[in-house]
Structures are given as structure tokens and as C-alpha cells.
Amino acid sequence: MAEVMVPLYSILAFMLIAAIIAVETRDLLSSVLCLGAVGFGLALVDLVLKAPDLALTQVVVEIFAVVLLIRMVVARQDMTEENVADTPHVALVGAMLLVIVIACFISFQALVPFARPLMRMGGAYLEHGQTLTGASNLVTAVLLNFRGYDTLGEATVILAAVVGCYALLRTRGLKSDAGNDADS
Amino acid sequence: MTAHGFLPYVLCVLLFAVGIYAIAVKKNLVKIIIGVVILETSVNAFLVLLGYRVPESGDAVAPIITPALNGQAFLQRSVDPVPQALILTAIVIGLSVVALMVVMAVRLYEKYGTFDLTKIRKLRG
Amino acid sequence: MEWPVARLLPLLVIIPLAGAFLTPVAALLKAGRFCAVIALATTAVLLALSAATFAGPPVAVAWIGGWVGTSDPGSVTGIAMVCDGFTRLMLMIVSVVAFFATLFSMSYMRRYERVGLYYALILLMIAGMNGVILSGDLFNIYVFLEVAAVASYGLVGYGVESEELEASFKYLVLSAIASAFILLGIGVVYNLTGTLNLAQVAGAVRTLGENNALWVATGLFIAGFGLKAAMVPFHAWLPDAHPSAPAPVSAMLSGVLIKATGVYVLARLVFNVLGATGASGTLLITLGMASMLVGVLLAVEQWDLKRLLAYHSISQMGYVVLALGIGVEAHVKGAYAVAALAVFGGLFHMMNHALFKSLLFLCSGSVVYGTGTRDLHKLGGMGVKMPLTSMCTRIASLSISGVPPFNGFFSKLIITIAVVWAGHPILGLLTVLVSFVTLLSFTKVQRYVIHGSVPKRLSEVRESPVLMGISLAALAVMCLGAGLLLPVYKGTILDPARDALLNGLGYVTSVFGG
Amino acid sequence: MRGMTLIVKTTAGFLIGFVVLFGFYVVLTGHISPGGGFAGGVVLAAGLVLVILAFGADTVKKRLGHNLAVVWESLGAIGFLAVATLGFAAGSFFSQFLPLNEGFKLFTGGAMPLSNIAIGIKVGAGLFGAFLMLAVFRASEARVRKGKGGQR
Numbered sequence: 001m002a003e004v005m006v007p008l009y010s011i012l013a014f015m016l017i018a019a020i021i022a023v024e025t026r027d028l029l030s031s032v033l034c035l036g037a038v039g040f041g042l043a044l045v046d047l048v049l050k051a052p053d054l055a056l057t058q059v060v061v062e063i064f065a066v067v068l069l070i071r072m073v074v075a076r077q078d079m080t081e082e083n084v085a086d087t088p089h090v091a092l093v094g095a096m097l098l099v100i101v102i103a104c105f106i107s108f109q110a111l112v113p114f115a116r117p118l119m120r121m122g123g124a125y126l127e128h129g130q131t132l133t134g135a136s137n138l139v140t141a142v143l144l145n146f147r148g149y150d151t152l153g154e155a156t157v158i159l160a161a162v163v164g165c166y167a168l169l170r171t172r173g174l175k176s177d178a179g180n181d182a183d184s
Numbered sequence: 185m186t187a188h189g190f191l192p193y194v195l196c197v198l199l200f201a202v203g204i205y206a207i208a209v210k211k212n213l214v215k216i217i218i219g220v221v222i223l224e225t226s227v228n229a230f231l232v233l234l235g236y237r238v239p240e241s242g243d244a245v246a247p248i249i250t251p252a253l254n255g256q257a258f259l260q261r262s263v264d265p266v267p268q269a270l271i272l273t274a275i276v277i278g279l280s281v282v283a284l285m286v287v288m289a290v291r292l293y294e295k296y297g298t299f300d301l302t303k304i305r306k307l308r309g
Numbered sequence: 310m311e312w313p314v315a316r317l318l319p320l321l322v323i324i325p326l327a328g329a330f331l332t333p334v335a336a337l338l339k340a341g342r343f344c345a346v347i348a349l350a351t352t353a354v355l356l357a358l359s360a361a362t363f364a365g366p367p368v369a370v371a372w373i374g375g376w377v378g379t380s381d382p383g384s385v386t387g388i389a390m391v392c393d394g395f396t397r398l399m400l401m402i403v404s405v406v407a408f409f410a411t412l413f414s415m416s417y418m419r420r421y422e423r424v425g426l427y428y429a430l431i432l433l434m435i436a437g438m439n440g441v442i443l444s445g446d447l448f449n450i451y452v453f454l455e456v457a458a459v460a461s462y463g464l465v466g467y468g469v470e471s472e473e474l475e476a477s478f479k480y481l482v483l484s485a486i487a488s489a490f491i492l493l494g495i496g497v498v499y500n501l502t503g504t505l506n507l508a509q510v511a512g513a514v515r516t517l518g519e520n521n522a523l524w525v526a527t528g529l530f531i532a533g534f535g536l537k538a539a540m541v542p543f544h545a546w547l548p549d550a551h552p553s554a555p556a557p558v559s560a561m562l563s564g565v566l567i568k569a570t571g572v573y574v575l576a577r578l579v580f581n582v583l584g585a586t587g588a589s590g591t592l593l594i595t596l597g598m599a600s601m602l603v604g605v606l607l608a609v610e611q612w613d614l615k616r617l618l619a620y621h622s623i624s625q626m627g628y629v630v631l632a633l634g635i636g637v638e639a640h641v642k643g644a645y646a647v648a649a650l651a652v653f654g655g656l657f658h659m660m661n662h663a664l665f666k667s668l669l670f671l672c673s674g675s676v677v678y679g680t681g682t683r684d685l686h687k688l689g690g691m692g693v694k695m696p697l698t699s700m701c702t703r704i705a706s707l708s709i710s711g712v713p714p715f716n717g718f719f720s721k722l723i724i725t726i727a728v729v730w731a732g733h734p735i736l737g738l739l740t741v742l743v744s745f746v747t748l749l750s751f752t753k754v755q756r757y758v759i760h761g762s763v764p765k766r767l768s769e770v771r772e773s774p775v776l777m778g779i780s781l782a783a784l785a786v787m788c789l790g791a792g793l794l795l796p797v798y799k800g801t802i803l804d805p806a807r808d809a810l811l812n813g814l815g816y817v818t819s820v821f822g823g
Numbered sequence: 824m825r826g827m828t829l830i831v832k833t834t835a836g837f838l839i840g841f842v843v844l845f846g847f848y849v850v851l852t853g854h855i856s857p858g859g860g861f862a863g864g865v866v867l868a869a870g871l872v873l874v875i876l877a878f879g880a881d882t883v884k885k886r887l888g889h890n891l892a893v894v895w896e897s898l899g900a901i902g903f904l905a906v907a908t909l910g911f912a913a914g915s916f917f918s919q920f921l922p923l924n925e926g927f928k929l930f931t932g933g934a935m936p937l938s939n940i941a942i943g944i945k946v947g948a949g950l951f952g953a954f955l956m957l958a959v960f961r962a963s964e965a966r967v968r969k970g971k972g973g974q975r
Contacts, residue, residue: 004238005188012195012229019199019222023206028214028299035218042225042232049236050246050263052857054271056849058228060865061279064950065221067872071958072286073214093208097201103528104197107521111500113189115238118503120382122235122264128385129265130249135854135935138247138262142269143859144935149373149388151938152907153440153452154273154861155945156326157459159900160433161280162949163333164463165287166893167426168477169960173468175420200493207482216482223489231496248856267499270448274492276861276946277455281485283953284462288478290957295471304475319911323904330900333893374910 004115007048015041028073036066053139192233199226213289213299220285224278228271235267314365318390319373321358321400321439325351329432336425345415348428352408355435359400363801368393368819370445380512380821382504389445389506391820394805398656399442399573401802402663405787406564407435409780410557413671416774417557417678427467427555433460434561438569445820447495447505447582454491454537454570458484461566464558465550476549483536483546490533497526498583508820511582515814527583531575531592538571540630541599544623548607551622552615552683556674559615563622564667568659572626576633581809581816585637593634598736601627605746614673614683614758617750618666621709624743625662629655631740632724635731640811647731653807654723660803661716661791665708668784672702675773675781676758685754690763694770699759701781706755708788710748716792827877835877842870850943851936860939864946871951880958892952899945906938 015038022034039062046055112118119126125142135141143151203226206219237244239261247265249258289299296304328351332344362369369392372378376387392400411431418424437457444450462484466477499505501522502513517523532543539547547567551559579589604624611617632655639648675698676691677683692699708715711722721744729737763770772778812819846866853859875883 004236004244008192009195012192012199015225015229016195016199016202019202019225022218022222023202023210023215028212031214031218035221038222038225042229045229046232049232050244051232051235051268051271052246052248053859053862054232054268054275056857057272057275057859057862057865060862060869061275064865064869064872065279065282067869067876068283068286068954068957069214069217072290090209093205097205101194101197101201104525105194107525108190108193108197110521110523111190111193111497112503113186114192114233115236116189117234117237117264117500119237119264120503121386121505121509122266122503123259124383124385125265126247126259126262130254132385133935136249137854137856137859138249138265139268139272139857140854140859140935140939142265143272144854144938145374146376146385146387147269147448148907148938150269150273150449150452151942152326152903153449153456154276155900155903155942156329156433156436156456157277157452158280158946158949159330159896160430160437160456160459160463161284162893162896162953163426163429163433164284164459164466165953165956167423167430167463168284168287168291168466168469168474169956170422170426170469172422173470173473175422200489203489204486207486213478220482220485223486227489227492227496230493234496234500246857266505267496270495270499272859272861273448273452277452277459279865279950280459281455281481283950284459285478285481287953287957288466288474288481290960291466291469291474292471292478294960295474323908323911326904327901330897330904334897337890337893 004048008045011041011044011048015045029070032066032069032073035069036062039065053137193230196226196230196233199229202226211301213292213301213304216301217282217285217289221278221282224274224281228274228278231267231271231274235264237263314362314369314392315371317358317361318369318371318392318443321355321443322436324354324358325432325436325439329429329436332425332429332432336423336429344425344428345418348411348432349415351432352404352411352435355439356404356408359397359404362392362397362400365392367805370820378506378509378821380509380817382502382506382509382513386504386506386509388449389508389820390443391445391507392443393819394807394809395573395577395656396442396809398660398802398806399569400439402660403435403438403442403565403569406561406663406667407431409784410560410564410667410671413560413674413777413780414555414557416776417674418555421467421555427464430460430463430467431558431561433457434464434566438565441569442573445507447498447507447510449505450574451488451491451495454574455488457566457570458488458537461558461562465554465562467555467558468553473553476553480546480550483543487533487536487543490529490536494526494529494533497522497529501526507577507582508817511584511814512817514582514584515817523583524588527579527586527589530578530583531589531596534571534575534578535596538567538575538626538630539600539623540596540626541603541623544600544604547623548616548619551619552613556615556670556677559619559674560667560670563619563670564663567622567626568663572629572633572659576810579633579637580640580811580813584814585640587638587641590634590638590641593630593637594736595634597627597629597631597634598739599627600624601631601743602739605743605750609746609750612685614676614685614688614754615670617685617754618669618673621747621750622662622666624747625658625666625709628721628724628740629659629662631655631736632658632727635728635733636810639731640813644731645811647727648811649807650723651727651731652810653803654720654727656806656810657795657803658717658720658724661708661720661788664784664788664791665705665717668701668705668781668788669709671777671781671784672698672705675777678773678777679770680767685757687764688758688767689761690759690767691770692759694763694767695772697772697778697781701785702759703755704785704788706751708792710751711744712748714789714792716788719792719795831877835873839870839874842873843867846870846943846947850939853939854935860942861946863939864943865950867943867947868950868954871947872954875955875958880955884955884959892948892955895948896945896952899941899943899948902941903938903945906934906941910934
């Protein structure tokens with residue numbers, strides 16, 4: 001147990017620190033890079049917790065997201081943030097978050113403990129997965145066969161996002177002359 | 185039960201709180217996008233923690249059957265594949281949401297010439 | 310012969326998805342009209358299919374991929390599509406509003422650039438909502454929730470003016486927080502029960518008993534779905550997002566999206582999956598009452614027609630949540646007659662709200678189409694210029710304010726009786742009061758839009774095109790019919806929905822049989 | 824945006840082949856080793872994004888056209904839906920209609936490799952298209968900004 005806890009805690013702490021720096025740095029570019037560090041931290045967590053599929057996907061997705069964000073920030077005029085919220089607002093948000101964290105701290109002790117999952121649904125997939133689906137990577141077996149319908153939904157989300165991007169990047173919303181509807 | 189049983193979960197909730205804090209307090213579009221990404225990362229970390237297990241004997245292995253390790257031995261050491269499949273879905277959904285947010289932020293920048301929300305927001309709240 | 314409804318269930322999602330995948334290609338081939346026809350045909354087929362589900366057995370279950378689960382969570386379980394009374398009611402609501410909104414769009418959206426993308430997004434949103442409603446699996450609900458939500462972000466910002474983009478961004482951020490809450494809640498439930506299938510979760514919760522972490526999960530779900538349904542402490546996004554969208558989309562968002570992805574899932578989880586508890590009942594009553602009051606008070610001072618309607622959506626959904634909360638409370642106490650009446654009232658009001666609020670938003674769209682403004686100060690005299698639109702606005706206003714022959718009156722009356730019967734006379738008084746303020750607010754709408762003199766710059770205004778007129782008239786007739794014909798259709802549509810909810814954790818036996 | 828220096832362009836041209844090859848590898852072997860349609864699709868998209876960054880968005884758009892991306896994206900989606908619906912015809916939605924072929928070879932897992940390929944195409948084309956649109960938009964925005972008040 002202990003041999004996994006040390007790297008796990010240190011990576012989680014690293015992610016937490018990187019996240020705080022990302023939120024608090026005034027320079028937006030550094031902030032985006034720290035965000036990349038948080039994502040790579042998650043990829044490391046995936047590796048430590050025996051999830052190579054996730055680590056691979058997380059790394060490529062993180063690269064893509066960070067490239068997207070850097071593209072967005074670089075070459076635009078204001079690179080630093082100037083305005084911050086007023087103190088009472090910050091105090092209110094802080095107090096609410098503290099309540100949430102304390103509530104979770106107390107109640108999460110009632111969770112099934114870490115490293116001892118119930119594995120009811122997952123156990124059945126592990127046991128019968130290869131004979132029923134023919135795939136030796138059981139994550140793919142779950143993703144594309146047992147829960148393939150979720151994957152269809154996920155592919156649809158990407159389509160919706162891409163169509164949404166195309167819709168939002170039109171130069172005009174309304175036609176310039178509303179009377180003319182020749183090519184709709 | 186030892187503290188190791190739930191402390192990793194609480195660390196994820198702390199990360200979650202950092203994300204919410206960024207969204208609620210910061211007045212910059214880029215910072216808000218960063219907050220949303222941290223939020224998604226924290227939830228994914230929470231889910232991946234749920235699937236891990238320490239077997240009775242030997243080390244945990246990834247849920248991929250190899251010719252070297254299969255049958256009962258595999259069954260007793262493999263981690264739970266379900267949360268991993270869920271996170272794969274959640275990661276990709278998160279990426280689509282981030283792409284959409286970036287597009288909106290770029291559009292807003294084009295309209296106002298700034299990422300600063302105090303200069304953008306004509307609407308209240 | 311038994312109608313094979315279970316075979317039909319996947320079609321309710323496949324068909325809009327196929328339509329949505331085809332429309333971008335059609336749009337590229339410069340066939341914008343063709344996109345509209347695809348969308349209309351798809352929604353018409355969906356209307357027929359959701360009507361066909363009524364012919365089946367009380368509970369139809371389709372196991373996707375043929376992985377049939379049993380009540381034992383340790384068996385190989387696929388994703389289930391479950392169709393019970395509540396599902397049928399929601400499917401019907403979604404299909405009706407979607408069909409008429411699409412019909413309305415065919416004329417209304419002509420002045421927008423590149424409408425092919427619009428129809429693709431509308432179909433994706435419908436597919437997402439149908440997916441959520443039919444799903445019998447916790448994570449699957451999340452995925453289709455995101456499909457509907459991501460499609461709606463693009464739709465809210467469809468006008469790409471700065472105001473619309475801001476509203477869309479705000480909506481996206483708050484919705485992303487809601488999704489994070491929901492996913493965290495799903496994680497907690499998976500940890501505690503070891504399964505994601507709703508019925509198996511219900512079975513596991515029964516044996517779990519009191520558990521602190523389950524409370525946190527319930528809280529996370531109420532916060533997450535409360536955000537999606539714009540209940541009051543979480544309502545900030547709705548009055549920006551709903552008015553910014555094109556009118557048919559506003560009708561879809563207010564009419565069905567906040568119900569299908571917010572209230573429906575919340576009710577399903579609280580009643581059938583996590584089990585009704587006194588605390589969740591109190592929480593729902595508080596949320597509902599706050600939404601009811603705050604929504605209507607903020608609505609009174611609005612001068613933007615669509616914004617005013619959006620605030621009334623918050624207020625009216627408050628009625629629904631209040632009624633469901635009373636139902637939970639009474640159910641826990643064992644007062645089953647009261648619970649039945651309250652839940653019936655809530656579901657009836659949800660259906661009525663879908664009808665009259667989408668009608669109101671379509672009317673506002675018709676007014677905007679004709680006059681180009683939605684500022685109440687600049688409007689007037691539409692009773693002469695746009696007779697059909699004015700007539701429909703009048704009917705819908707009277708419905709939402711709860712004036713007798715219309716549907717809103719009956720559902721509000723039932724809710725008030727149930728609230729008083731459950732031992733909350735002050736709450737009962739409040740429901741009547743809120744209804745009265747709603748009437749005042751809509752008197753203002755009538756005074757400034759329909760009556761008064763026609764401003765000079767609006768003297769050229771004409772009635773909207775015929776397709777828009779048809780959808781307005783049809784919805785207006787349904788508003789009237791839903792109230793007067795209640796005894797006729799009550800037994801087939803509303804009663805099974807109520808029974809499905811009040812079945813409580815018996816959901817597990819109704820899905821797996823035995 | 825006109826692209827970067829010759830050194831970057833040459834290196835990118837050299838790397839792109841490897842990135843795309845790796846993307847296809849990840850897509851095709853998803854059912855027997857880590858990876859799958861999504862990871863592979865994002866790798867493909869990242870490779871194409873490298874081309875955009877190195878050679879400039881306008882050049883890429885001129886050579887490829889973003890309409891192509893939408894068509895591929897929709898084709899991928901339709902392909903995946905078709906795989907699922909063939910299962911629907913064969914029994915229930917998403918049920919397997921191809922033989923499973925026990926073992927650790929490439930042609931196992933029934934229709935899973937097909938699904939993976941469809942998803943890979945879809946994700947790659949979709950993300951590439953979105954990024955290209957964004958980059959082109961950015962380029963046109965910069966032009967407008969430079970020629971202050973220039974009417975489009």
C-alpha cells in the first residue's frame with residue numbers, strides 16, 4: 001500500500017500547487033503553462049494507478065488544449081490580468097468553499113476506502129470481458145462494447161462542439177439584408 | 185480505517201475548490217477557462233482514484249490481458265476498468281467544452297479587444 | 310399482440326442523431342432548405358414514435374448491445390433504456406414542443422446566416438434530451454446531458470452579437486460547474502454501490518441504509534441539476550441565456566431543456582434511485598419556494614419581453630419543484646394520498662408550462678420578426694397589426710397566470726390544494742399570491758404589446774408568415790385542450806407518470822420484473 | 824499568419840509523417856493495447872495542427888479547405904452510427920455482428936476495430952477543423968485590426 005501512496009500524494013500535492021499558481025499568476029501565458037503542468041500531473045497519476053489508456057489520452061488531450069490556449073493568449077494585447085474581485089466577495093466564496101471541503105472531509109470517511117473498490121460491475125466485465133468481446137484491452141471492451149452507447153454520445157458531444165464552433169465563428173449572425181433569402 | 189482510505193479523495197476535492205475559486209473570483213476570461221479545466225481535471229482524478237485497488241498478493245496491473253498474465257491471476261490483480269472508461273469519455277467531453285469556450289473567448293476579444301470581464305460585461309452578475 | 314416497444318426505444322435517439330450527422334453535409338452542398346426539411350421530418354417521426362410508446366407494456370426495457378442485466382450488480386450489465394410512465398410523459402412533451410419549434414424555425418430562421426448548422430444543433434439537442442429521458446444508467450445520463458448542453462451553447466450564441474456571446478459564455482461556465490458537480494456525485498454513487506445502472510443502484514441503496522457519503526451525493530445532484538434547472542440560488546444564467554437565443558430555441562430551452570435535463574433527472578433520482586428522505590423533501594420545498602417568489606418579483610420590473618418571460622420560467626419551475634418536494638415529504642410521512650395529489654399537480658404543471666411557455670416565446674419571436682424589437686416601451690397596438698399573434702399571446706398569458714378555463718388554472722389549483730392539505734397553509738397562500746403577481750405582470754405585457762396605439766415606426770408591420778402562424782395556433786389550441794380535456798387523457802398520460810414516481814425504490818422490481 | 828521559419832517548416836514536414844503514423848497505430852491497435860479511437864484521433868489532429876502552426880492557417884486552408892474537415896467528421900460519425908445500427912438490425916442496438924476471433928491479434932474484437940477507425944477519423948477531422956477555423960478567424964481578425972476600420 002505504502003509504495004503507491006508516496007508518489008500519489010506527492011503528485012496530487014504537485015497538481016494542487018500548480019493549480020494554485022495557475023490561478024494566482026498575473027501573467028496569462030505562465031498561467032496556461034502551469035495548467036499544462038496540472039494536466040500532466042493527472043497523466044502521472046493515471047500511470048501510477050495503472051491506467052495507461054488514460055495516461056496516453058490525457059497527455060495528447062492536454063497538449064491539444066494547451067496549444068489551443070497558448071494560441072488564444074499569445075499575440076493578443078493584454079497578457080496580464082488587472083482587475084480582481086473585491087474582498088467581501090472573495091471572503092464569501094472562500095467561506096462557502098471551506099464549508100464544502102469540511103463537509104467532504106467528514107462524509108468521505110463513509111466512502112468505500114481507497115484501493116478497496118467494490119468492483120461489482122467492473123468485476124463482471126473483467127471476468128467475462130475477453131470471452132464475450134474478444135478484446136484483450138478491457139477498457140476498450142467496456143468503452144466500445146459494453147458501454148458503446150456512451151461512446152456514441154461522446155462522439156456526438158464532439159460533433160456538437162465542432163458544429164457549435166463553426167456556428168459561433170460565422171462573421172455575421174443575421175444576413176446583411178434580411179429581405180434576400182436566396183441561398184439559405 | 186486509516187487516513188489513507190479517504191485522504192486522496194479529499195485532495196481531489198481541494199483541487200475542485202481551487203477550480204471553483206478561480207471561476208467565482210477571477211475577472212478574466214482566460215482565468216475562468218483555466219478554472220473550468222482545473223475543475224474537470226479534479227473530477228477525473230477523483231474517478232481514477234475510485235478504480236485503483238491493492239490486491240491481496242502481488243502488484244496491481246492495468247486491465248489489459250496479456251499472454252503472460254491471464255485467468256484467475258489476472259482477475260485478482262487487475263484494477264477496475266469501468267472508471268477508466270468513464271474518464272476517457274469525460275476527458276473528451278471536457279476537451280470539446282474547452283474548445284467551445286476558447287472560440288467564445290476569441291469572439292469576445294474580437295468584439296471588445298480585451299479578456300477583462302469588468303470591461304466586457306454589459307450584462308449584470 | 311404486444312407492440313414491441315422495447316425494439317423502438319433506440320430509434321428515438323438514432324433518428325435525430327442520423328439527421329444531425331446528415332445536415333452538416335447537406336449544408337455544405339448549399340442546400341439549406343433541405344436541412345430544414347430533414348429537421349422537420351425527423352421531429353415528425355419522433356412525434357409518431359413517442360406516441361407509439363404508449364401502446365406498449367407499462368414498463369419497457371431495452372438493453373443496448375444485448376447485455377441483459379439482472380438485479381444482481383455482479384452480472385454483466387449493459388446500458389439500459391427504460392420507458393415507464395414518467396418517460397412517456399416527458400418524451401411526448403419534448404416531441405410536441407420540438408416539432409412546433411422546428412416548424413416555426415422554417416420561416417423564422419430564414420434571415421440568419423448558414424442555417425444548416427442551426428438545424429444540426431437543434432437535432433443534437435433533441436437527441437440529447439431523448440437520450441437523458443430514456444436512459445436507465447447514471448453515467449449515460451451525464452453523457453447525453455452534455456450532448457444537449459453543448460448543442461445549446463452553440464444555439465444560445467447563434468446570433469454572434471456581443472450580448473449573445475456573453476450570455477452563452479456565462480451559461481457555458483455555470484453549466485460546466487453543474488456538470489462537474491454531477492460527475493462528482495456519480496463518482497460517489499459508483500464508489501458506494503459498485504454499479505451505474507439506476508435500478509441496481511436503487512437496489513443497493515436499499516441495503517446501504519444511512520450513509521453520510523450518500524447525503525453528499527444527494528447534495529451534489531441537487532446542486533448540479535438545480536443549476537441546470539435554474540432553481541433560485543443558481544438561477545443567474547437563465548435570464549441572460551434564454552432571451553439571447555433565437556425565439557424557437559428560447560422556446561425549446563425554456564419549454565423543455567430545463568425540464569428534461571434538470572427537473573426530470575432530479576425527480577427520477579430523488580424518488581426512484583436515491584430514495585425519498587425528509588431532508589431532500591425540505592430542500593426541494595425551499596428551492597421551489599425561493600424560485601417561485603424571486604423569479605416572479607424580478608420579472609415584474611422587466612421591460613424586455615423575452616427577459617420577462619425568462620424570469621417567469623424560473624418562477625413557474627418553482628411551482629413544479631415545490632409540488633415535487635411536497636410529494637417527497639408526504640411520501641416519507643406515509644400520507645400517500647397527499648403525495649399522489651402533489652406529484653400529479655407538479656407533473657401536470659410541468660406539461661402545461663412546456664405548452665404555454667413555448668407558445669409565449671414563439672409569440673415573442675413572431676413579434677420580434679414583425680417589429681424588430683422586444684422592448685415593451687417601443688411596442689404597442691399589435692392587436693390590430695398582428696391579430697393571430699395577439700390572440701395566441703392572450704391565451705398563453707391567461708394560461709400562465711392561472712385564469713379559469715385554461716390549463717394553468719387547473720394545475721395551480723391542484724398544487725395549492727395539495728400544499729394546504731400537506732399542512733403548509735402559508736405556502737398555499739404564497740402560491741396564490743405568486744399567481745396573482747404573475748397575472749399583474751402579464752397584464753403589463755398585454756397593455757404594452759397588444760393594446761395602446763401603434764408607434765409610428767411600426768405602422769408597416771404585417772402578420773407573420775403562415776408556418777409561424779400554424780405552430781402558434783396549434784400550441785394555443787393545445788393550451789385550451791389540456792385544461793378542458795383533462796379527464797379524457799389523464800388516465801393514459803399523467804396517472805402512469807405519477808405512479809412511476811411514487812413507486813419509489815420499487816423501481817428496481819419494475820425494471821427487472823418479479 | 825504566414826507560418827514560421829524554414830527550419831521549423833522542414834522539421835515539421837519531417838515529423839508529421841511519424842505523428843500521423845503513430846496516430847494510425849494507436850487507432851488500429853486500440854482493442855489489444857492502450858489507446859483507441861479517441862487517443863489516436865487526437866494524435867492525428869495534433870499532427871495536422873503542427874502543420875497549421877508551421878505553415879500558417881491560410882496556406883493550409885487554401886490547400887485543404889475546412890469544408891473537407893466537416894465532411895470527414897460527419898462521415899466518421901455516420902460510420903460509427905452505422906456500426907451501431909448494423910448491430911441493431913442483428914439483434915439489439917450496438918450488438919456485435921462480426922465473429923470475435925479469440926486471441927491477441929489485430930483482427931479480433933468483432934466490430935470494435937471498425938468503431939475505432941470511425942471514431943479516429945471523426946475526432947481527428949473534428950478537432951482539426953475546429954482549430955483550423957479558429958486559426959483562420961484569428962488571422963482575419965489580425966488583418967482587420969491592422970487595417971484599422973477597414974470594411975470587410
